[in-house]
Amino acid sequence: MISSQGSRRDSGKEEIRVEGLTMAYGEKIIQKDLNFSIYSGDIFIIMGGSGCGKSTLLKHLIGLIRPYRGRIIFKGIDFWNVSQEKRLEMLRGCGVLYQSGALWSSMTLSENITLPITQFTGLSQKEAKDIASFKLKLVGLGGYENYYPSQISGGMRKRAALARAIALDPDVLFFDEPSAGLDPVSAKHLDDLILEIRESLGATIVMVSHELASILSIGNNSVFLDSETKTMLATGDPKRLLMESEDPKIIEFLTRGTGKRELRLV
Amino acid sequence: MGEKKGLRGKIEIIVSEDQECRIVFSGNWTIYFRHEEVFPKIKELISTKPIKRIQISQKGLSSWDSFFVSLIERILNFLDSKGIETEILDLPEGVKRLLELSKTDLGQKRKAVKREAFFERIGEASFSVFSSMASFQDFLGRVTIAVFNILSGKSRLRYSDFLLYTQNAGARALPIVSLVSFLVGLILAFVATVQLKLFGAQIFVADLVGIAMARDIGAMMCGIIMAGRTGATYAAQIGTMQVNEEIDALRTFGFDPIEFLVVPRLFALTLMMPLLCIYSDLLGIAGGAVVGAGFTDITLLQYITETKNAVPLTHFSIGIFKAFVYGIIVAIIGCRKGLTCGRSAASVGRVTTSAVVTSIVWIILSCALITYICYVYDI
Numbered sequence A: 001m002i003s004s005q006g007s008r009r010d011s012g013k014e015e016i017r018v019e020g021l022t023m024a025y026g027e028k029i030i031q032k033d034l035n036f037s038i039y040s041g042d043i044f045i046i047m048g049g050s051g052c053g054k055s056t057l058l059k060h061l062i063g064l065i066r067p068y069r070g071r072i073i074f075k076g077i078d079f080w081n082v083s084q085e086k087r088l089e090m091l092r093g094c095g096v097l098y099q100s101g102a103l104w105s106s107m108t109l110s111e112n113i114t115l116p117i118t119q120f121t122g123l124s125q126k127e128a129k130d131i132a133s134f135k136l137k138l139v140g141l142g143g144y145e146n147y148y149p150s151q152i153s154g155g156m157r158k159r160a161a162l163a164r165a166i167a168l169d170p171d172v173l174f175f176d177e178p179s180a181g182l183d184p185v186s187a188k189h190l191d192d193l194i195l196e197i198r199e200s201l202g203a204t205i206v207m208v209s210h211e212l213a214s215i216l217s218i219g220n221n222s223v224f225l226d227s228e229t230k231t232m233l234a235t236g237d238p239k240r241l242l243m244e245s246e247d248p249k250i251i252e253f254l255t256r257g258t259g260k261r262e263l264r265l266v
Numbered sequence B: 001m002g003e004k005k006g007l008r009g010k011i012e013i014i015v016s017e018d019q020e021c022r023i024v025f026s027g028n029w030t031i032y033f034r035h036e037e038v039f040p041k042i043k044e045l046i047s048t049k050p051i052k053r054i055q056i057s058q059k060g061l062s063s064w065d066s067f068f069v070s071l072i073e074r075i076l077n078f079l080d081s082k083g084i085e086t087e088i089l090d091l092p093e094g095v096k097r098l099l100e101l102s103k104t105d106l107g108q109k110r111k112a113v114k115r116e117a118f119f120e121r122i123g124e125a126s127f128s129v130f131s132s133m134a135s136f137q138d139f140l141g142r143v144t145i146a147v148f149n150i151l152s153g154k155s156r157l158r159y160s161d162f163l164l165y166t167q168n169a170g171a172r173a174l175p176i177v178s179l180v181s182f183l184v185g186l187i188l189a190f191v192a193t194v195q196l197k198l199f200g201a202q203i204f205v206a207d208l209v210g211i212a213m214a215r216d217i218g219a220m221m222c223g224i225i226m227a228g229r230t231g232a233t234y235a236a237q238i239g240t241m242q243v244n245e246e247i248d249a250l251r252t253f254g255f256d257p258i259e260f261l262v263v264p265r266l267f268a269l270t271l272m273m274p275l276l277c278i279y280s281d282l283l284g285i286a287g288g289a290v291v292g293a294g295f296t297d298i299t300l301l302q303y304i305t306e307t308k309n310a311v312p313l314t315h316f317s318i319g320i321f322k323a324f325v326y327g328i329i330v331a332i333i334g335c336r337k338g339l340t341c342g343r344s345a346a347s348v349g350r351v352t353t354s355a356v357v358t359s360i361v362w363i364i365l366s367c368a369l370i371t372y373i374c375y376v377y378d379i
């Protein structure tokens, strides 16, 4: 197994550490023996084929599913060793963008964003609304405040969900395939937005992605899951994995099956 | 395409040596042509002769399709299971390739569709009943804690949601409750009138309708209407949120789904049900009065006075208490079913149906229990 460490890494604080994690639904093991760390300021990519357990891993990292075996240390605390209240409090420091968007369908876009803001801050409804409008503008949805999720397109829902994920200025952000279902230009725009968010909020970003372009251009750390052996094949900078990995599955994935190792950044 | 005579698929079995034989296919072997029954012949063959080895070949096979390939595959599997060696001598290249292809995923399929034995399935089913009961208790416990947290002011009730649900479970339910209660009162009165007239005791129609509506039927009608109306809505709403990962999204923002989704609905319904029940009682009695005053020689005033005398407040309180219990049942079961919804649209339909059916069953059971307790304590 390759483990490459970037130089910046040494200065970055460890945000999340995964120790010997085995994930399962009931008795059905999805992935086993996962060990890796995510450092603050990382753009950490979770890679792997369809159905290998990427979304499942994401849900473990945010403490929605209890590990079958092993531990997840989030900012020095084991999620499952603390009380429910403490866990909920820890979650408030995270922003999550689900694969399906998961906007609350009975609320307008603006309400979707103001709900967590008014719930966890002392802000008034009016101030929260202003913040919501601002976040919607950030993702290019200014003017859509009073639309319901069912009234906008799939790509717009993704972006609105992104706006909700950054509602509370979280310091760790989790994205499940943010650019899936977006056209190449919007996808590129989203990548820029993600970089922008990391710069301005100083956030750590954990992202499930299939987009080679974004994996190689913005990712600086990653884990590669395999569905056959049900375990991780490698962790480290995806660019280094592309250049140095010996594993045929990783090479195939990162070169889109051509086997040609070249860094073509968009 | 119809059958063409003379071209139908045929097989011929040639027993060459004593333990070896050959099956020869000829004619058309596609789904459009009739063909000879293969398996009876083969079964007869292997039951009469101690065959060890069978060769499969063709002579004048004019056409074939994937039906033919699947047939060959079944024959090979069958012979394999009987411990008979097989060999494919002379089949079209395409057939051989498809057979090869089907073999690759055959192994996987066998593993996947491994059927559990009967007793194993019974065992698993009973375990799942126990574990679902345990998780239901866990759910009840968490709802109780959430309710106490809100009553003691530890956490806030979401008033906007609460009011919305109250409107839905209260005012919006009035038309259907009115219609059903009024008609049920009317029907009860009709049935009673016909019978009581025989004894010249029509005045007691007022007693019967009044007591029945107040003690049981009003609450029961409200319970069943609300199970079909509101319980189903709760299950479908929460189930859809489950499908869209909206509940996960709630949890990641640190909202407790029970406090956020279940408690406002529970409060709204348990508050509205007793009120609906009183309303239903009165409309049922009104329905009875229409029949009593209109179709017998009792006057409206007599009917009302009789009702007043016959139905003391205890009867109403029992009905109202029952309605309160039904409210809890419908809300809890609706929300619980919604939360256990899977990730598919089909599963939303399933939990909705199940919420209605389960609620009605529990309403009837609890009604029987409360009635029995009242009987024992002579209330």
Ligand SMILES: Nc1ncnc2c1ncn2[C@@H]1O[C@H](COP(=O)(O)OP(=O)(O)OP(=O)(O)O)[C@@H](O)[C@H]1O
Pocket: A025, A030, A048, A049, A050, A051, A052, A053, A054, A055, A056, A057, A099, B343
């Ligand atoms: N709620 C669940 N219950 C049982 N099994 C599940 C559940 N959710 C997912 N699975 C199974 O877990 C495996 C991994 O699913 P997951 O959604 O994590 O895949 P993924 O890597 O995100 O795939 P994709 O790239 O298609 O989104 C799949 O085989 C799936 O069948």
Ligand SMILES: [Mg+2]
Pocket: A054, A055, A056, A099, A176
């Ligand atoms: Mg996924």
